Structures are given as C-alpha cells and as structure tokens.
Amino acid sequence: MKPRENIATIYEAALGVFADYGFKxxxxxxxxxxxxxxxxxxxxxxxxxxxxxxxxxxxxxxRWQGRVREAIEREADAARQFHVMCRKAVAYLAEDDALRRLLIRDPDIFPMFPADDPYADINANSVAMIRSILERGMAEKRFRSVDLDTVPEIIFSVYKMFIIRMYIISRDRAQEAMFTQTVALITQGLFQEEDRLQALNQGGDYDGSDAIPDPRLAGRS
Amino acid sequence: MKPRENIATIYEAALGVFADYGFKxxxxxxxxxxxxxxxxxxxxxxxxxxxxxxxxxxxxxxRWQGRVREAIEREADAARQFHVMCRKAVAYLAEDDALRRLLIRDPDIFPMFPADDPYADINANSVAMIRSILERGMAEKRFRSVDLDTVPEIIFSVYKMFIIRMYIISRDRAQEAMFTQTVALITQGLFQEEDRLQALNQGGDYDGSDAIPDPRLAGRS
DNA sequence: CTATAAATAAACAAAATGTTCATTTGTTTA
DNA sequence: TAAACAAATGAACATTTTGTTTATTTATAG
Known part of the structure; x- marks a missing residue:
C-alpha cells in the first residue's frame, strides 16, 4: 500500500513552514x-x-527550473529563448512566495561564491540550459561565437548576482531596471554596430585559443 | 545609573522579533x-x-493611536477631523510593517468580540477620541445630535471590523473600498437631503431619551 | 577609590524537540 | 472473512532549547 500522501504534498507543506520560520x-x-x-x-x-x-x-x-524550461520551449528563436529565460528566471521568484521567503531566510541555498553548493546538480542543469541556447544561437548564426565552457558559467554567475541583489539584499525596483540593462548589455554588447565590426576584426569572437592578446597592440588596426 | 537602553528601543527590537516569529x-x-x-x-x-x-x-x-491623534490635531474642522481619523487609523497599519505582521499572527490583540480585551484602556482612549470629535461636531452644529454614550462605541466597532477584514482576514483591495463607502455612509447618512429632513421630523436626532418609538406610528407624519 | 548599578554568563529546572518504536488502524489479498 | 501487510498514531526517550535566577564581572557615578 502506497503512502497516503504524495511526496510533493509533503514538500509543499514543508516549504510553507520552512518559509515562515526557517529551518531551526x-x-x-x-x-x-x-x-x-x-x-x-x-x-x-x-x-x-x-x-x-x-x-x-x-x-x-x-519547480523553478522547470517553469523556466517550459517558457523557453515555447520560443522558436534562440534570441527570444535567451530573453525569455532571463525574464522568467527572475520573475518566477516574485510569483513563488514561499520559495522567495525561504531564500531570504537561507541565502546559502543560492550562494554567490559556493565553497560547497548543496544544489550543485540543479545549478549545473541551469548552466546546461544556458549552453544549449548559446549553441543553438551560434548554430543559427544569431549569436557570436563564444567559449561554451566558460560563457554559460559567466552568464549564470551574473544571473545569480542579480537574484541575490534583487531578492536577498534589496527588493529595490532599481535592481530590476539594472537587470534589464544587464540583459541588454549581454545580448547587444556595449559597442555600436561599426565599433563592434572593428572589434570583430580584432578577434572579438572566440576562436578556441586561450592566448591573451598582447596589450601593447591595443589601439592598432 | 539608568539602564543603558531606552525602553522604547527594547520594545522596538522585541516588536520586530515577535512580528517575525510570534510569541511562542x-x-x-x-x-x-x-x-x-x-x-x-x-x-x-x-x-x-x-x-x-x-x-x-x-x-x-x-504609537498607532498617537499618530492618529497627531493627524486629528492638524485639522481645525470636526468633519475633517472625523475623515482624517478614519483614514489615518486604517492607513497607519499599511505603514507599520512590524505591527501589521504581529496583528496578523496574533488577532487576539484586536478582538472583534472581546470577552477579555488585554488592551481595554488603549481602546477606551480611542473611543474617547471619537467621542471628542462628535462632541465638537455637535457643538459646531456640523453633526446631528447623537447619543454620546453609544455612538462612539458603534463607530469604533465598525472601524475594528474593517481593520480585521482588511488586515487579518484579507488584504483584498475591495475591503478598502468598502471601508471608504462605510465612512461615507456614516458621515453622510443613507437618505437624500429631503428624506433626511423627513426623518429628522420623526426624531432622527437623539433627544436624550431612551424611549423606543412606537413602531405602530411608523409612516405617519 | 569606593559604592552602586548594569550587564554577563553560567546554572538550573522545565519545556520542547527530533527520533524511535510498540501498538493501532486501514487496506489488500487469498 | 481472516490473515498479512502497510500506514499511521502517539508515547517514550535522549537530547536540546528555553525561561528564569543569580554569582560574578564590568561600567559608571560621586
């Protein structure tokens, strides 16, 4: 005879109580x-x-991750997937009252610099989700070529930084605007079109090598 | 040598913790x-x-009561004092985060039907505040004559009912609108001017007696 | 420097809590 | 219908926590 309660029901009830009072x-x-x-x-x-x-x-x-995945899967275009991922990933916490309050009580759930990340496997899946979108964007020639080992991690770190700033440190609406600016910065870059072409000629795209350009060559073209 | 901490500081800190976790x-x-x-x-x-x-x-x-009193004292007119009292008394809880959350945790602080009201003296002061405004309004010929022993209690009860509905039972914005309607009902009455004159002729104002009009006389004028 | 007051931190009794398990209750199966 | 099995209860228990008291230390006033 199976347990009379679905395990998800157990977790939902527990989440509410942990959100109200914290683990201790x-x-x-x-x-x-x-x-x-x-x-x-x-x-x-x-x-x-x-x-x-x-x-x-x-x-x-x-569940958070699942909602983001569902939102992504509804988009046909890699660029739109990236935007939707960014928006949903952040907006979800405004909707999930219990998880938000628990995160505020226990920031170690989502550490900025994890010596020991208790949910490393889940976070690894988030990074993989980002990588998948970048791969697709590159394949569709919508994104620049970037290092797929590090850029997903970078984007996930930036995202984490904003989650912490927006929900744990401050619920200031200004953080939200900053996040939007950051998404624009990442997706569109800083340079205007012409300067971006200029930067491309200097190796703006990642070509696979880890050589650091000689800084003395900076400015020459 | 006096205590190193001001007692208000103690209460503020305690309020925050009791609001977070409740008494137990x-x-x-x-x-x-x-x-x-x-x-x-x-x-x-x-x-x-x-x-x-x-x-x-x-x-x-x-403190809540003090803020309401301050707001009232800024008004020169009894009618405006009544409106300001109603508005501030309700609006204050939206501002006092800790007290609001504590009230939600411990509704017995503000019981609708108190068998034993732990803060009876403070509530008595609120009723006295209402009575003072009614006295002034009547003296200024701005208010109808009403029974000053019971009408302040009635108004306070109606107010309490709304505090409980708005903050303890539901944070629905509709309650706020209902409260505004109720204030209008109390201040302006239900009847149009002509019908109100009609009711006045039938003893709408309180003349001090406790006699209940003979219902068989209803309709005659 | 002394007296006094405020605060600390340990002690203590009581209460609360996490965990285990004997017993009861509910469900399935033969 | 009865037996077997699973789920749940609630008490027991060891451990931890908490409210309260108080001996001692620290800070302040005179």
Whole structure:
C-alpha cells in the first residue's frame, strides 16, 4: 500500500513552514500539523529533519527550473529563448512566495561564491540550459561565437548576482531596471554596430585559443 | 545609573522579533541578540517574557493611536477631523510593517468580540477620541445630535471590523473600498437631503431619551 | 577609590524537540 | 472473512532549547 500522501504534498507543506520560520524554528510538529498527521509519520517520507529540508528545497528549485524550461520551449528563436529565460528566471521568484521567503531566510541555498553548493546538480542543469541556447544561437548564426565552457558559467554567475541583489539584499525596483540593462548589455554588447565590426576584426569572437592578446597592440588596426 | 537602553528601543527590537516569529517561537535570546545584550539582562526591562510581550504590544498600539491623534490635531474642522481619523487609523497599519505582521499572527490583540480585551484602556482612549470629535461636531452644529454614550462605541466597532477584514482576514483591495463607502455612509447618512429632513421630523436626532418609538406610528407624519 | 548599578554568563529546572518504536488502524489479498 | 501487510498514531526517550535566577564581572557615578 502506497503512502497516503504524495511526496510533493509533503514538500509543499514543508516549504510553507520552512518559509515562515526557517529551518531551526520550524518543527516537525508544525509540518505534520500542516499535513494533518503526526510528526512520527514524517519519517516515512524523510530520513530526518535535515533530509526533509534538503529535499524540500530541491523540490522548489526544480519547480523553478522547470517553469523556466517550459517558457523557453515555447520560443522558436534562440534570441527570444535567451530573453525569455532571463525574464522568467527572475520573475518566477516574485510569483513563488514561499520559495522567495525561504531564500531570504537561507541565502546559502543560492550562494554567490559556493565553497560547497548543496544544489550543485540543479545549478549545473541551469548552466546546461544556458549552453544549449548559446549553441543553438551560434548554430543559427544569431549569436557570436563564444567559449561554451566558460560563457554559460559567466552568464549564470551574473544571473545569480542579480537574484541575490534583487531578492536577498534589496527588493529595490532599481535592481530590476539594472537587470534589464544587464540583459541588454549581454545580448547587444556595449559597442555600436561599426565599433563592434572593428572589434570583430580584432578577434572579438572566440576562436578556441586561450592566448591573451598582447596589450601593447591595443589601439592598432 | 539608568539602564543603558531606552525602553522604547527594547520594545522596538522585541516588536520586530515577535512580528517575525510570534510569541511562542520568538526567544528571549533572539530579542537580546537584536539588542546586542544577553538574555539575562532583559529581566532589567521586563518581569518575564509574557510581560515583555504585553508591553511591546502596548507600545505599538500607543504609537498607532498617537499618530492618529497627531493627524486629528492638524485639522481645525470636526468633519475633517472625523475623515482624517478614519483614514489615518486604517492607513497607519499599511505603514507599520512590524505591527501589521504581529496583528496578523496574533488577532487576539484586536478582538472583534472581546470577552477579555488585554488592551481595554488603549481602546477606551480611542473611543474617547471619537467621542471628542462628535462632541465638537455637535457643538459646531456640523453633526446631528447623537447619543454620546453609544455612538462612539458603534463607530469604533465598525472601524475594528474593517481593520480585521482588511488586515487579518484579507488584504483584498475591495475591503478598502468598502471601508471608504462605510465612512461615507456614516458621515453622510443613507437618505437624500429631503428624506433626511423627513426623518429628522420623526426624531432622527437623539433627544436624550431612551424611549423606543412606537413602531405602530411608523409612516405617519 | 569606593559604592552602586548594569550587564554577563553560567546554572538550573522545565519545556520542547527530533527520533524511535510498540501498538493501532486501514487496506489488500487469498 | 481472516490473515498479512502497510500506514499511521502517539508515547517514550535522549537530547536540546528555553525561561528564569543569580554569582560574578564590568561600567559608571560621586
């Protein structure tokens, strides 16, 4: 006989309680009460409190990622996919009240400089999503050639920086405008068309080599 | 030597913690940490945790009431005072984040039907404030004559009902509109001018007696 | 420098909490 | 219908946390 509760129901209830009180102050009794069961029964769904917490957060992050993926898949064009990914990835947190509040309580869920990232596999999937869009954009000749080992990581880091600034450090609307500017900067570059052609002639696109251009040659053309 | 901390500082810090976690989950250690002291020292400012909570809530309610009083005192006209009182009394909670969140956590602070009102003296002051405005309005011939023993209580009850509906039960913007309608209803009455004169002739104003008009006389004029 | 007040931090009793498990209840199967 | 099995309860228990008290230390006033 299967458990009477769907595991997702368990995680949703747990998410709400962890969002309200944080890991420490949330009790198994609080969560069990939210589910209409006793705390002893929770051990059928999780090894211990820490295990429940970790899986609850995973559940919420995966849902976030799933929504972004769905939004991307609705776009036929790589450029539009990139824009939609950026917008949805950030906007989602405004919609997911519980995850947002939990993130604010526990910033370690989404560390800027992770010595030990508890959700590395999920974040790796996000990076892979970005890479996939860049690959497609390059294949469709919509994007410049870029290093697919590092640029997805860079974009993900910039994105992470904004999530932290917008939702964890400050809920200032100015951060949102800054994010929009940053997306424009990344997608359209800084230079005007003519200067961008100039930069291209100097190796603006990534050609696979890791040689750092001789700075003394700067300015020559 | 006086306590190194001003008591209001203590209450502000406590308010923040009680708003975040509620009475039960907030710990004296949380509050002490917010103040940069140890929990043992809190006993210089409060007899016990319950005492600290009660005084913290009093502090917040008194501040609310103080702001309403200040707003009223800026108006020269009784009618404007009444409108300003209604508006400020409700709007204040949108500004006081900590008190609002605490009220949501602990509705017993502001009970609709208090068997035992823990802040009866403060609420009595609110009723007295209303009475004062009604007295002035009547003296200035701006208001109808009303029973000053019961009508202030009625207005306060209606106001309380809206606070609970707007902030505790629902944060629906429709409640706000309903409150505005109710203020208009109370201040301008339901009847048009002519019908209001008609009602006046039938004893619409309070003449001091508690006799209930004979319902069989209804309709005659 | 002394007296006094404020604060710390440890001690302590009580309460709360995470975890385990004996028992009960619900469901499935023969 | 009864037996087997699974899910859930709720009590027990070890551990941790918390509210409160107080001996000691630190800060301040005179």
């Amino acid at each position: 102050k949330a009790t198994l009794e609080d969560i069990a009460a939210a589910l209409g069961m006793t705390k002893g029964n929770l051990y059928r769904y999780a090894r211990n409190k820490q295990d429940l917490y970790r899986n609850t957060v995973r559940h919420a992050l995966l | 989950k907030a710990t004296l250690e949380d509050i002490a940490a917010a103040l940069g002291m140890t929990k043992g020292n809190l006993y210089r400012y409060a007899r016990n945790k319950q005492d600290l909570y009660r005084n913290t809530v009093r502090h917040a309610l008194l």
